[in-house]
Amino acid sequence: MDRPPQGKDPFPIRRLRRWYTVLWVVLGPVPSVLGTRDDSGPAKYAALAVVAVVSVGFAVLEVHPENPVLRPVPYLWVLALGIGAMSVLPGGGAALLIVSLPLFWIHAGGPRTAIALSGLAAAATTAGSIAQNAEVFTGNAVFALAGYAAGVLLGLYVHRLVQQGEERARHLGAALEDTQQLLAEAHRRQGAAEERERLAREIHDTLAQGFASIVVLAEAARAGLGTDPGRSAQQLLSIEQTARENLAEARILVGSAPHGGGASASVAQSLRRTLERFAEDTGITVEAELPDVVCDQQTRIALLRCLQESLANVRKHADAGTVGAMLSPLPYGVELEVTDDGRGFVVEESRGFGLDGMRRRMAELGGQLTVTSSPGEGTRVLALIPTNGQV
Known part of the structure; x- marks a missing residue:
């Protein structure tokens, strides 16, 4: 089994390794050292030297597994030969062999090397035990085998379990990568859809309304050329102004002009200018209460678009004589109310893009749009945008 990279072992693995280190010391070198107490002479010191070499190598390998001086596989050779040597020295090598078997599987790098090196240690222990006792079936030999x-x-x-775990991890990693790619693609598609929706709403609220005004004004100007040239001239001027405004809006949409055009105007000034143009173009009476209200650019644009859409609906559908607009600062936001005395409609049956676009625009700012109307009773549009994120 390959040893996991140093510093990347999961916590349970590190804990198990610490417990194994304690177990190896207690059941390996310690019994071998204790087994030399009743001996003396060169054999005892040779046994202690072997135990010292094996123990120091074990300590270095566990603390610094990437040490360039001591590599795992060469140490396993030293360990196997040391265990074999201990089998003919005081202290014995069978216990050291048994407790050291996991080391071969941890550090060998593969099952073949682990089997070969641990087999070498077992064979050396068995041979040493037989040579020392002149018996084939000694307790140490049987224990070692x-x-x-x-x-x-x-x-x-365990190696098979590790391979299966790694294979599952690879499959899960591949599945995760595929899922991440699908999620990224879904986000791109969602972003593209949201951008298309935003552009469609902006085009509807600006360019489309402007072109609709140009068409109505052009028809009126053509009809009045012979009877009221002055009025027609005024309508042609309105057509020119509307076309210029549409051109400015088009440049904003393609990113060649600052967003929101007329950003220096207050919300009251923007709404008042729009109402004046509407009254001039349509002849409908406008009653407005537009005090100066402090609000950010997004809120100003949203209120302006709401008014423009409401006036466009009045122009196309209401057949109204009077339009009212009231801007009100509130403790928790700003409110715009647009009313008309036109023919009205059933709100639940409305399927227009404009109302839905206004609702989405209000919702993006945490606000609400309320439309109240019924046939013959006129229409009331109430837009509320909070200043603190709550309504």
């Missing part, structure tokens, strides 16, 4: 067989079976099983 049984431990090796169990270690191989367990190691292969």
Whole structure:
């Protein structure tokens, strides 16, 4: 099994490694050292030297696994030979072999190397035990072979589990990447749809309304050329002004002019100018109460578009004689009310793009649009935009 990169082990793995380190020290080197207490001479010191080399190598490998001096696989060779040497030295090597078997699977880099090196350690332990006792079936030999067989079976099983986990992780990673791509594409499509909707609303509220005014004014001017040239001249002037305004709006939409044109005007001035143009073009009486109200640019544009759409509906559908507009500052926002005394309509049956566009524009700013009307009773449009994000 490959060792996970240093510093990236999950917390449970690090905890298990710490417990294994304690277990290895307690059940490996410590029993071997204690086993040399009743011995003396070169054999004892040779056993202690082997235990010291194996222990120091283990410590360096666990603390600094990427140390250029001590690589995992060379250390495993030293460990296997050291375990074999301990089998013929005081202290024995069977216990050290059993407790060290996981090291071969952790650091070997693959099952073949782990099986080979742990097999070398088991064979050396078995051979040393037989040579030392002149018996084939010694307790240490049987213990070493049984431990090796169990270690191989367990190691292969764990290795298979790790491979299956890595395969599942790869599949999940691929699925996650595909999902992220689909989500990004959905976001792009949603963004494109929202941008198309925004442009459609802006075109409807500006260019389309302007062109509709130009058509009506042009028809009126043509009809009055012979009977009222002065009135026709005024209507032609209105056509020119409307066309210029439409051109400015078109430049705004394509990004070649600052957004919102006329940004320096207050909301009251913008609304008053729109009402004056409407009265001049249509002859409909306008009654307005438009005090100066402090609001941001987005709110100013939204109120202006709401008024323009309301007036366009009056021009096209209401057959009204009087239009009223009232702008009111409130403690929690600003309110615009537009009324007419025209023919009215059933609000629930209205399917126009303009009303829906006004509602969406108000909703984007956290506001509300209320339309009240009935046949023969005129129409009331109430737009409320909060200044604190709540209505």
